[in-house]
Amino acid sequence: MNQNQILDLLENDARLTSQDLADILNEDVETVKKAVRDLEDDKIICGYHTVINYNKALRDQKVLAYIEVRCTPIRNQGYDKTAFAIAQYPEVDTMYLLSGDCDFLCLVQGKTMFEVARFVSDKIACVENVLSTKTLFVLKEYKTRGIVMDERSINEEDRLVVTP
Amino acid sequence: MKPISNKVANMKPSGIRKFFDLASTMKGVISLGVGEPDFDTPWHISDYAINSLYNGKTHYTANRGLLELRKEITKFHKERYNQIYDPETEVLVTVGGSEGIDIAMRTILEPGDEVIVLDPNYVAYAPTIELAGGVMKSITLTEENEFKLLPEDLKAVITDKTKAMIINFPSNPTGGVMTKEDYEKIVPIIKESDIYVVSDEIYAELSFDQEFASLAQFPEIRDQIIVVNGFSKAFAMTGWRLGYILSNKYLSRMMTKVHQYVIMSAPTMAQHAAIEALKNGYDDVVRMRKDYENRRNLLVKRLNRMGLKTNMPHGTFYVFPNITPTGLDSETFCNRLLEEEKVACVPGNAFGDSGEGFIRISYAYSIDHIIEACNRIEHFISNLG
Secondary structure (H helix, E strand, O other): OOHHHHHHHHHHOOOOOHHHHHHHHOOOHHHHHHHHHHHHHOOOOOOOOOOOOOOOOOOOOOEEEEEEEEEOOEOOOEOHHHHHHHHOOOOEEEEEEOOOOOOEEEEEEEOOHHHHHHHHHHOHHHOOOEEEEEEEEOOOOOEEOOEEOOHHHHOOOOOOOEOO | OOOOOHHHHOOOOOHHHHHHHHHOOOOOOEEOEOOOOOOOOOHHHHHHHHHHHHOOOOOOOOOOOOHHHHHHHHHHHHHHHOOOOOOOOOEEEEOHHHHHHHHHHHHHOOOOOEEEEEEOOOOOHHHHHHHOOOEEEEEEOOOOOOOOOOHHHHHHHOOOOEEEEEEOOOOOOOOOOOOHHHHHHHHHHHHHHOOEEEEEOOOOOOEOOOOOOOHHHOHHHHHHEEEEEEOOOOOOOHHHOOEEEEOOHHHHHHHHHHHHHHOOOOOHHHHHHHHHHHHHOHHHHHHHHHHHHHHHHHHHHHHHHOOOEOOOOOEOOEEOOEOHHHOOOHHHHHHHHHHHHOEEOEEHHHHOHHHOOEEEEEOOOOHHHHHHHHHHHHHHHHHHO
16 A cells, blocks of 8 residues: 555545545555554654634634744754754744755744744744844734635635536 | 417426525535535636736637637647547537537437437436427436446437437446447447437546546547537636537537527637646646545445445546435435435436436535535435334
């Protein structure tokens, strides 16, 4: 069985049961269960999350900001040591090493702008080898993980109920 | 008030309409009843059409449609299906495949001419034939033969009066397909009887497991075949109302005469959208087809497990399960399913008498939606038992 097919399906819809996956892929349930377990054990599947539209809920408890971080790479270790020092903080939701002007891009979550700002100045900026940070607060979310956060797409059924 | 046309006055409203009226009055219904993709038109296609409006492309086009579009159509058909047509003289762009069927019938039929349709079939064929003065003759397709057209059945129904046949593979509502080998058996009959075949190939791109085949791929009968296709299903463009007809030069010229007086030319912005679809939209087709295939697999397995015998269809986005083991007829089944579980499907008899004992389920819905609907159907079936 092709691992990628399972990953494709679960990436789009993590609620699919092993039976659903087995039906879609023409496999038996036990084979699929084992394949998913292997993917989890190998940390290829690292978690199952829910995509929330923060425009509509948790508005006063969720502030998102992208933090651009520049740092000095360390001989023999490159960026990884600094990266892990930052990534360990639970406030950091997502983190990448990028090409271009900045080195890291971190998506940071906090309850208030003040909390995020303080996290950046007190924690990220003080990590060894970090040279500078730039904080970009998210004002409105339009699309996350392929899902457009828009009233139009939320009231999805434009189609007639029954058509030929 | 003077009486209107008898033909129109006596025309029966489609069985789907009846069901639509019922379903749309109820709250909390989850439908498996639609005949159109759930995907929105890929954005680059809509964007291209919007841009055509910005650029003032708001005038009539040539009656046959924009030449650039016709060239893209013939290129696509050559590359994808090995159907060879000349963009200048053998393509006519229409308002959906529906117009194509209609003007093909009006172009070839004399009053009293017989037209063969395959039962069950798409709901528009019978009225279209009748409006054009034709007389419908049915061939019953059966579940045992995977709803394919068999040569002996075709032979048996052809008479001196037979002028044409309308076929639709992959088929709405059965999901049945014809392979090249299946067609090879009927090609000699079509050649010998010299009938026209209107081949509604709107679901061609939604072929699974095997290559799409078409009668237009057989040179010996090519001039008898009128291919009707369009953008609705493959590119998720139902609302744009754009289709086309491929046929020999003479037929194409004759059908263009009808088209120019009743339509003039297909909507210009839709034609621009279609150019973009054919030029840059094939990846979207592949992506959507893969999704449909996944849903089909899930749906067919679940229906069979809950005791509704269902062929694995090789095309379209419909399955056509046999509901006779439940002891209910199609309409009762669908009515009760709607009332008791709030799931809307279409009774098979809406597609002709041979559809009795079946229901049409569309899987042009998200997997989550299909799973929820299956849970409800399963509950319904287990309560019957």
